Amino acid sequence: MRLLTFHRTAARKAAAPPVSTGRMTRRLAAAAIGFLAFAANPAHALDAIVQKQTFTLPSYTTVGGAPLRDVKVGWEAYGTLNADKSNVILITHFFSGTSHAAGKYKPSDAAPGYWDAIIGPGKPLDTDKYYIISSDTLVNLNANDPNVVTTGPASISLETGKPYGPRFPVVTIRDFVNVQKALLDSLGIARLHAVMGPSMGALQVYEWATGYPEVVERAIPVIGAGEADGWLVAWLDVWGSPIRVDPNFNGGDYYGRTPPKQGLAQALKVVTLSAGAYPWANTTFGRKWAEPGKDPALALDNRYAIEAKLDEVAAARADLADANHFLYLVKANQVFAAGGDVGLKRIKAPVLIISSDEDLIFHPAAIQRTADEIRKGGAPVEQVKIGGGRGHLNGIGNIQEAGEAISRFLAQ
Template identity: 60%
Template sequence: MAQAQEPAVEKKVFELARFVTQGGRRLRNVRVGWESYGRLDADKSNAVLICHYFSGTSHAAGRYAPGDAEPGYWDAIIGPGKAIDTDRYFVLSCDTLVNLNTGDPNTVTTGPASIDPETGRPYGLRFPVVTIRDFVEVQKALVESLGIERLALVAGPSMGSLQTFEWAASHPEMVARAMPVIGAAEQDAMLIAWLDAWAAPILIDPNWNGGDYYGKAAPLAGLGKALTLVTLQANQAGWANATFGRRPAEAGVDPAGALDARFQIQSMLDKAGLERAQRADANHFLYLVKANQLFTTGGSSLADGMARIRAPMLYITQPQDLVFPPHMVARTLKAARDAGRDITHFTIEGARGHLDGVMSMQQAEGAIRAFLAK
């Protein structure tokens, strides 16, 4: 029997006439895209919020059209009868402020590439620094606009896990359960430095021009290489060796023959980075880097942030993660346990490292079901 086709996902837009950042800057006409799956109960008690990763969008599950090549990134665990069952839950997700994917017609965000209503020109670097807490506050406004007072679950991978921790610490009365995936409750010095390395190719691209490139040649070379670095760190050696090995970029062209003779992994990563750069914005990338560097759960100290959390947590990690490696996971677990938090730790395996928290989440299906049934 043919499986019933799920209805197409509808992209909606949420607007805030006024928003004040954590730094005290006022923004007008803030817009973010959002989508949902399932139905909200009459008492509005079945809402689940999914927070997306650094280079992601609100497209967490389903398809916009039947012909779409791929569904949303967590489609393996969100949908009818799945771990986060949309026959039971109303699942929503929204694009963050300064979302990277400004060239994607299904992404709506406010950031440096947006028109400043005061000047009629793109903000550029006049846009204020924003934080993970600012992302959460925009999401909170969206949630409240739907009449939802309490979320049955907040969850997300990578940067989405930072938002999950922040939700649980900043609005404990609104979060019944939290599921941070492939992340940590505070950025450490090494990751702050790695994020700086991600940003570096943009800053040395002459087309970046101090952030003033709108209406001119965009810094696509720098942004492409930045995205190459993100992809490389988000993966692992098992994936790289199995996919590329030591094969040359061009058959019969020995990489030892000249400086510009390359290996396949070099050329393929750079090609993918440049393709993604066509749909992204370099300044938005830099603002995302800053927001991630600044992150500590609750905005003060790790211990204080963890002390404010009340929700039980299912913490899902990957032991070979190069972005949030084992020492960061261990520090998060210790802080949670020292604060007396209810935290269950589950690990997933795979050759992708960090990206297994997006691509291999079906491994956690049993753990998620058990957590939601508690």
């Protein structure tokens, strides 16, 4: 099964020119909310046009027991599926991400998928060896993005002919994984060489390894812990709060009316900042003014550059997102605890945990506690730390720092 064409290119003979401060800022802030991700230029560029496909489940019952009909998610793949379908690596995406992990939908796209730095010929997730598959989750944040296929509150209910709105059932990380499992079943894929994902994607990795241990041969969670602790639950509540106080939210019943765009933009602004780190903020912006001659000390409306940039990026991102989908994702992340009562000790596959000590969302103690719990069940665990000065976003924009460890882990 070949979905993409890859062309090797010669390694660059000279170093790439430095990225300007403004350009880096735009890329970094956007990566936090799934808009763009920036990474170092790879030795072999992924020159490929991605074919987005749709998977449909006629019916699905959520973990909470609610029936859904006509469940749809989008998916894409990179590389070639081998004869015995044993070379599959599943990529699971982050909170505000999509299935678009590598390549481009069209040549004119501004940037490739968020993990293009490690997916492609000669890269750690080598498409000459592996078949890489990725899907949009249920209640995907980017419900208004034409390249996203998802089922959630903004979807039309077959029963009413109207958007579900707040009547859509609560879904969990396990529901995301169950739909992915159904997708793989439809393709005749019974085993995963590995499952790998960042942030909320890491939560899905843990759920795969605990829920389907007979399927997963290797697990690579990136910047994510095995359960939502009190710190994460609180952060997620803070993320969603601006939406709830927007006067247009109307309890989630806003379809056909003015949507809570202002609250959604402010929510995305909070996500962007909390996913970053002070080195990025201070080095890129510091105390620069948003506009020359407008000293923030002289008027309430005069702003700093970092304030203006966060608002600009978040407002643009809100155009593609849906407020209800944001809140449903918040709930799915808050209630997450991999493996239920048995927990992480259910994991049997070898695990490579990639994390960053700069992370303000999944803090180092939560990562270490996760590793310790997995080891109690007897599964081997390797831990790799990455840096980069970008906080949580190190797992998106600096994942190539763990490239050698990933390649070695996948080969063993």
